Amino acid sequence: KQEVTQIPAALSVPEGENLVLNCSFTDSAIYNLQWFRQDPGKGLTSLLLIQSSQREQTSGRLNASLDKSSGRSTLYIAASQPGDSATYLCAVAVASGTYKYIFGTGTRLKVLA
Amino acid sequence: DTAVSQTPKYLVTQMGNDKSIKCEQNLGHDTMYWYKQDSKKFLKIMFSYNNKELIINETVPNRFSPKSPDKAHLNLHINSLELGDSAVYFCASEGVTGELFFGEGSRLTVL
Numbered sequence: 001k002q003e004v005t006q007i008p009a010a011l012s013v014p015e016g017e018n019l020v021l022n023c024s025f026t027d028s029a030i031y032n033l034q035w036f037r038q039d040p041g042k043g044l045t046s047l048l049l050i051q052s053s054q055r056e057q058t059s060g061r062l063n064a065s066l067d068k069s070s071g072r073s074t075l076y077i078a079a080s081q082p083g084d085s086a087t088y089l090c091a092v093a094v095a096s097g098t099y100k101y102i103f104g105t106g107t108r109l110k111v112l113a
Numbered sequence: 114d115t116a117v118s119q120t121p122k123y124l125v126t127q128m129g130n131d132k133s134i135k136c137e138q139n140l141g142h143d144t145m146y147w148y149k150q151d152s153k154k155f156l157k158i159m160f161s162y163n164n165k166e167l168i169i170n171e172t173v174p175n176r177f178s179p180k181s182p183d184k185a186h187l188n189l190h191i192n193s194l195e196l197g198d199s200a201v202y203f204c205a206s207e208g209v210t211g212e213l214f215f216g217e218g219s220r221l222t223v224l
Binding site (some may be wrong): 032034036038041042043044045046049051055087089091096098100101103104106109 | 117121148153155156157161168169171181183203204205208211212213214216218
């Protein structure tokens with residue numbers, strides 16, 4: 001059974017710092033992995049989608065990597081800004097059994113001005 | 114123009130009542146989902162539909178009945194509401210690459 005864990009659960013950093021959020025999953029049989037951002041009281045917004053054959057994806061100040069063999073993904077945020085404050089969730093699309101996404105527990109990020 | 118829209122955004126109701134949440138997507142996607150986010154912000158899949166056909170029913174009580182009149186709409190009806198049903202319910206649709214698009218959520222409070 002696929003389990004997705006995110007560490008740390010919460011993170012507080014000063015503005016301008018580079019930071020790394022971690023996501024680990026127990027079953028390497030995945031189709032893809034997505035990183036999402038959720039602002040309070042809002043829905044989830046997809047940030048980056050990495051297909052299982054890819055190693056990383058980049059969008060602006062965000063870079064996500066995927067290492068299927070070790071069951072890990074990282075989301076790197078460069079030069080963090082207060083507007084980056086949100087909860088970040090990763091989700092894996094399982095390739096075992098019925099196709100579906102399993103979500104991680106999230107990392108609550110606060111960037112201090 | 115909102116890609117995935119849900120209504121209502123908030124519902125407050127008494128135990129035992131029946132309520133519905135509607136979802137519409139204008140992205141032309143074939144696959145739509147209902148997710149439940151609990152008080153600890155954990156997001157769990159409830160149902161998925163592909164082109165109006167039920168694909169996943171993730172051991173949800175049969176008080177919950179999804180309906181998809183066409184592939185752009187996926188509604189959720191809940192009978193005999195219980196306190197434990199209080200949560201935020203999210204609708205999502207999925208593109209061909211696997212990218213998920215979420216609605217803003219419907220916060221259900223059962224008193």
